Amino acid sequence: MKMPETTSTFFDYMGFSGEWSDTFQLEIDMQPHLLQDDGTVHPGVFSTMLDIIMGANISIETQSFAATINLNLSFFDLLPKEKYRAETTVLNQDGKYVTAEGTIYDQNHSLIAKGIGTFKTSPIIQE
Template sequence: MNLPKTSSTFFDYMGFRSTIADKFELTLPLQTHLLQDDGTIHPGVFSTMLDISMGATISIETSSFATTINLNLSFFDLLPKDIYQAETKILKHEGKYVTAEGTIFTEDGVLIAKGIGTFKATPNKQK
């Protein structure tokens, strides 16, 4: 199976770290360039983290390339914490459309953000 590319200049700049064992895991250590002027984390950081986590999970579990169609997100705590971790599960897979749910927690279990996304799954073409 071809695994999704999980590293890019943007991915690296943001400071994301990923592992693929039994499932895709995405973490983000706090970095000062992610802070807004008021000292909070910009919600776009968590939007990106959820989008990457859900898309990669779908790609791995369906052997497809996942393209984001829609994201609905809620943010609960934007105060800086040391490390964030994203968890994702697929809620529904019907044809080429997949709906996933993602959550972001701190190391001590504080819920930071939650999202539901719909993705188009395009099968990977093996060469």
């Protein structure tokens, strides 16, 4: 199942694409505007990628809105690669609080970044 179409200009600007199968996956191709002055990938790219994928996975699994309340990240390689793919799994759910783990790999399946986040869920308001 493909991720729902987005109207987020930020999501589109970043160049993300996503897909849901057994796990939710988010991908991005390297683009020049994602690089810092020193030629490395800005860590914010990976932070954003992990935040989006964990929040989207939680939202899909819980059928609710997920707001980030804590995000812990580690970056292992900021040298530019051709393509990145993020995967996520839900680790724990306690009432409206959900913890997920996300991992980013390059096209050679080398570990690039990893994060754990806690999200607060709330009902999606239908109008």
